[in-house]
Amino acid sequence: MLHRQTLAAAAAxxxxxxxxxxxxxxxATATPSxxxxxxxxxxxxxxxxxxxxxxxxxxxxxxDVRGTVPPVSVKQVKELRYDGSGxxxxxxGKYFLEIRLxxxxxxxxxGRSVYQGPRLLKIYLPTLKGVALTGDFEGVVTIGAxxxxxxxxxxxxxxxxxxxxLDVAHPAPVCR
Numbered sequence: 001m002l003h004r005q006t007l008a009a010a011a012a013x014x015x016x017x018x019x020x021x022x023x024x025x026x027x028a029t030a031t032p033s034x035x036x037x038x039x040x041x042x043x044x045x046x047x048x049x050x051x052x053x054x055x056x057x058x059x060x061x062x063x064d065v066r067g068t069v070p071p072v073s074v075k076q077v078k079e080l081r082y083d084g085s086g087x088x089x090x091x092x093g094k095y096f097l098e099i100r101l102x103x104x105x106x107x108x109x110x111g112r113s114v115y116q117g118p119r120l121l122k123i124y125l126p127t128l129k130g131v132a133l134t135g136d137f138e139g140v141v142t143i144g145a146x147x148x149x150x151x152x153x154x155x156x157x158x159x160x161x162x163x164x165x166l167d168v169a170h171p172a173p174v175c176r
Contacts, residue, residue, distance in 0.1 A: 045070045045104040045162075047141040050117035050131055059128040061145055063099070063164040066114070069157045072164055073100045076151070080144035083135025091130035092122065093146030097153070098134070099166065101143075106136035127151060127168045 049064040077098045080089035106115035113136075120132045127147055135142035145151075145166070152169045 044139065045101065046108070046114050047101060047104055047106045047136075047143075048114050048116055050133070050143060052123060052125065052128055052131065054125045054128075058167045058169050059125045061128060061131065061166040061168070063101070063143060063166075064117075065101070065104070065162045065164065067162065069162050069164050070101050070104045072155065073102075074098070074153070074155055074166065080132060080134055080146070083137045083140070083142055089120070089132050089134055089144055091120070091132055091144065091146040093129045093148060095147040095150050097145045097147070097151055097166075099143045099145065099164075101141045101164070103139040104141040105139065106133065106141050126170045 045065050045067040047063060048066050051062050051064070053060050053062075075098055077096050080091060080096050080098065081087065082089060107113050115133060115136070117133065118131055120130075122130050127149060128145060129148055130146035132144045132146075133141075134144045145168075147168070149171045153166055155164060155166050157164055
C-alpha cells in the first residue's frame with residue numbers, strides 16, 4: 001500500500017513539474033536556442049519578385065509574395081506615376097495598369113529591400129510592353145504594367161509559393 005502511495009505521489013510530482021515548466025505567461029516570448037531555426041511568414045506580406053511570360057493567347061505577369069497574398073486592386077490609369085515623388089514612370093505604351101497590393105511591403109523590418117524583380121524594364125511580348133515597381137510606401141506596394149493595346153485581363157492567386165497572377169489576352173486578329 002505504501003508503495004502505491006509513493007508511486008502515485010512521484011507521478012503527481014512529475015506531472016505537476018511538467019505542467020508548471022510548460023506554462024508560459026501569455027505576454028512572454030520564447031527565445032529559440034542556437035540550433036533552432038524558424039521559418040515564419042512575415043507579419044506583413046512582402047513582394048519579392050515580378051516575372052512574366054508569353055503564351056499562345058495571352059501574356060502572364062506574376063507577382064511573387066512572401067506570406068499571404070494581400071488584397072489587390074488592378075485599375076487602368078492614363079499614365080504611371082511613382083508613389084511619393086509623383087514623377088512619371090518612363091515606360092512606353094498607350095495603356096497602363098496599376099496593380100496595388102495592400103497591406104504589403106517590398107522591404108524588411110530593417111528597411112532593406114527584399115524585392116529582387118525589375119525596377120523598370122521594357123518587355124517585348126505581344127501585349128505586355130513594360131513593367132515597373134512604382135511604389136513601396138506606407139504598407140502599399142504598387143507595380144505598373146504598360147501595353148500598346150487596351151488590356152483585357154483576369155487576375156487570380158496561386159499558392160505554394162504564394163503569387164498573384166495577371167493574364168492579359170492577346171488582341172484578336174484583325175480580319176480584312
